[in-house]
Amino acid sequence: MAATIRDVAQASGVHVSTVSRTFSAPHLVNAETRTRVLAVAEDLGYRPNRAARALTTGRTHNLGLIVADISNPFFPPLIKAAQAHARTRDYHVFVADTDEDPLVEEELIQTLTKQVDGVLLCSPRLSNRAIERLHADVPFVVVNRRVKGMPTVLMDVRYGARLAIDHLTGLGHRRIALLSGPSGSWTSKEMYETAAAAGGVDLVIIGPNAPTEEGGLAVAAEVIASGATGVLAYNDLVAIGLIEGLYERGVQVPADISVVGVDDIVAGRLNRPKLTTVAMPTAAAGRMAVDLLLQSVDDGGAATLATLATSLVVRESTGQARA
Amino acid sequence: MAATIRDVAQASGVHVSTVSRTFSAPHLVNAETRTRVLAVAEDLGYRPNRAARALTTGRTHNLGLIVADISNPFFPPLIKAAQAHARTRDYHVFVADTDEDPLVEEELIQTLTKQVDGVLLCSPRLSNRAIERLHADVPFVVVNRRVKGMPTVLMDVRYGARLAIDHLTGLGHRRIALLSGPSGSWTSKEMYETAAAAGGVDLVIIGPNAPTEEGGLAVAAEVIASGATGVLAYNDLVAIGLIEGLYERGVQVPADISVVGVDDIVAGRLNRPKLTTVAMPTAAAGRMAVDLLLQSVDDGGAATLATLATSLVVRESTGQARA
DNA sequence: GACAATGATGCAACCGCTTGCACTAATGTG
DNA sequence: CACATTAGTGCAAGCGGTTGCATCATTGTC
The missing domain is CATH 1.10.260.40 (lambda repressor-like DNA-binding domains)
Known part of the structure; x- marks a missing residue:
């Protein structure tokens, strides 16, 4: 034809x-x-015909991008940046969604293996062991997870969490609840360790939670019961859900409880109250990940580690603790 | 290796x-x-090796899925449903984002052509002419757009818009603003025609607008100035942005102005006030689109047209018009 | 017991493109 | 002017599979 x-x-x-x-x-x-x-x-x-070309050159000029949940607004900016950046290098990015399921994730990687030159693994739910094993088949770069010997793009969660907690304590909050994320999440672990290391804070861990509005909504009662006046949520969605749940129970944010999210998604700016949050450089991470991946595809791959800076954006969901 | x-x-x-x-x-x-x-x-x-297999069989067992903007929460459920459904048929779905740019869309289709067996075109911004031309190279199914001679999945926007307008008029609203979407959008045109055909309504068209929160936020002043008491927004994001913009200007929803969105995204349920909206069967559309596409790939393709039912979800953003 | 049907496997061409090597003609060198 | 370069092109063997056809036992049938 x-x-x-x-x-x-x-x-x-x-x-x-x-x-x-x-x-x-x-x-x-x-x-x-x-x-x-x-x-x-x-x-x-x-x-x-790119496929035929790939057969002899061994280069498909395609990249795979695997995310846990495409409907989490955290990812789209990363995806878009990665796609746009890859396009300037004559590469295409194929996106796939694992539905937060490690098994699907593994299967997806397996099938992608032969069709792409490398895979961007964003916020994987797979174990490090599994990732290392799979790595034999195809170059990876991992985003939001520390895996030894593999090119990695991290956002400085510890620093961001630190800022958030300092912000809360600075406002007089002493009892702080940490709403953790899914169990496989590296980010969640980092947040926990940072919070645990912070002095002078009475820490309550609530979770693991689904990284969604529903996840936040579901623990509103628990947060109230915990007696915490400050909350650091796993991400903005959880924070937004929580605020809604608190509101439904007559608890005001930030008058009664202060809430800090993580990610700085667009919806946070339109929430009422506007969300105080730890901004993650997602677009930059997407571009950086593509760079590292292509480099790794060409050079055989140095296991570079890139850590991107985070910052705190103070808006309206945090305020002075009640006396 | x-x-x-x-x-x-x-x-x-x-x-x-x-x-x-x-x-x-x-x-x-x-x-x-x-x-x-x-x-x-x-x-x-x-x-x-799937690529090698594709060379002789002419079947890559891959599907392309092109969306205008992956960060629009309307798409993820569709994407997820399509991916999951395709997986049960041993097909993989590659997602690409056009950034609302017809040129990128065309380029994307061109490169995808040889690597997939068919393409799901969701809410295309390309002209019908261009789509028909491209169709020579690869099977399509179009979602949210009517293109002659091509398998198509539509959601019944007219019916939904009709429900929304009847709902508003039923609440006593006589002057209704329609916030239209991007200029290439079929949905927007359908909404317009439905609204224009509705009797007893004083219609104000505002737009075209970006299909995002920003798009809604930007026209808040214009909506107020228009004197409309009821608004039908192009989609939920626009509606949410608008409500935020109205709120900033001291206009209450629904006390002063009633707002109806379209899509029924999750965020609408967490907005304050919770959004009244026209629910779109996005997941069903994703599955249906995959079915039609695979059928078209196998059988050479009957130009089936599937129209999926919509419905109105009444929540809190609409209320009685002031006397 | 002869012959056809059936099942299992091998053979080799081919899918569309790349690439090392060979070849020819033109150009440069002393 | 003989010879070494070099530029431009053709040749053909692959890349990793699939598939129509041929081959060869078996098994079934009358």
């Missing part, structure tokens, strides 16, 4: 290899021949 | 064709041989 390299070769009176070179190594073919071939190709609507 | 079919053939003492059949036509090979081959394959960690 579609024109192949042979059609073009025939129609322009040269050998297929010349056509091939016209596209993949133009400097090797005579300028005149090249323009003629290109004209014919254009005419026939010929486009090189 | 990785084991190929030839390695397996050699190691199990059969011809490559037998190995091939073991995987793609097991009933053609002796049970005993099959188990032996499978064991060896397992042992060597062999997995059929």
Whole structure:
């Protein structure tokens, strides 16, 4: 159906290899021949078949991007940045969603393996062991998880969590609840360790929770019961859900309880009250991850570790603790 | 590096064709041989190379899914449903984001063409003409747009819009503002035509608008100035943004102005006030689209048109018009 | 017991493209 | 002017699979 390299070769009176070179190594073919071939190709609507090319070169020029949950607004900016950045390098990014399920994640990686040159693993739920095993088959870069010997992009969660807690204590909050995330989450662990290390804080751990509004909504009663006046939520969705749940129970934010989220998603800015949150450089992380991955694909891969800075955005969901 | 079919053939003492059949036509090979081959394959960690297979079969077992904006919460449920459904058919779905840009959309389709068996085009921004032209290269199914001669999945926007407007007029609203969407949007056009056809309504069109919170936020002043007491927004995001904008200007929803959204995204349920909205069957649409696409890939494609029912979900953002 | 049908496997061409090597003609060098 | 370069192109072997056809035992049938 579609024109192949042979059609073009025939129609322009040269050998297929010349056509091939016209596209993949133009400097090797005579300028005149090249323009003629290109004209014919254009005419026939010929486009090189990437899959066939991949067969001989071993490069698909595709990247896989695996996320736990595409409907978590944390990911889209990362995905978009990664896609846009990859496109400038003539790579395409295929996105897949694991539904927070490690098994699906593993299966997805397996099938992706042969179709991409590398995989961006964002906030994986798989164990480090499993990731290391899978790594034999295809280059990875891991985002939001520390895996030894693998290129990694981290956002400085500890620093962000530290800022959040200092902010809360600075407002006079002494009893602080930490709403943790899914059990496989590295971010959640980092937050916990930071909070646990903070002095002068009476820490309550609530969770693990689903990293969604529902997750926050569900623990509102528990938060109230805990007696905490400050809350650091696993992410903005959880924070928003929690605030809604508190509101339904007549608890005011920030008058009664202060809430800090993590991620700085758009919805946080439109929430009422506007959310105080730890901003994550997701777009930068997406671009950086692509860079590291391509580098790793080409050079065989140094296990670079990039840590991106986070910051605290103070809005309206936090305030002075009651006396 | 990785084991190929030839390695397996050699190691199990059969011809490559037998190995091939073991995987793609097991009933053609002796049970005993099959188990032996499978064991060896397992042992060597062999997995059929899908790209190579695609070369001869012409089937990649991949589907492309193109959306205008992955960060619009309308899409993720559709994407997830499509991915999950496709997986049950041994197909994989690759998602790509066009950033609302028709040019990127076209380019994306072009590159996807050879790597997938078909493309799900969701809420395209391309012209019908362009879509029809591209259709020569790869099977499509279009979601949220009516394109002649092409398998199509529609959600009954007219009916939904009709319900919304009847709801508003039923509450005594006479002057109604319609916040339209992006200019290429079919949904927006449908909404407009429905609203225009509704009798006894004083209609104000505001737009086109970006289909985001920002889009709604930006026209709050204009809505107030229009004197409308009821608003039908292009989608929930626009509605939420608008409500926020109205709130900032001291206008109460629904006391002063009633707002209806479209899509029924999760955030609408957590907004304050909770959003009255036209529910769109996005997950069902995703599954249906995959079904139609696979059917079209196999059978060469009947241009089925599936229209999915919509409904109105009344919550708190609408109320009686002031006298 | 002869012959057809059936089941299991091997053979080899092919899918669309890349690439090392060989070849020819033109160019440069002393 | 003979010879070494170099530029441009063709040749053909793959990449990792699939598949129509041929081959060869078996088994079934009368």
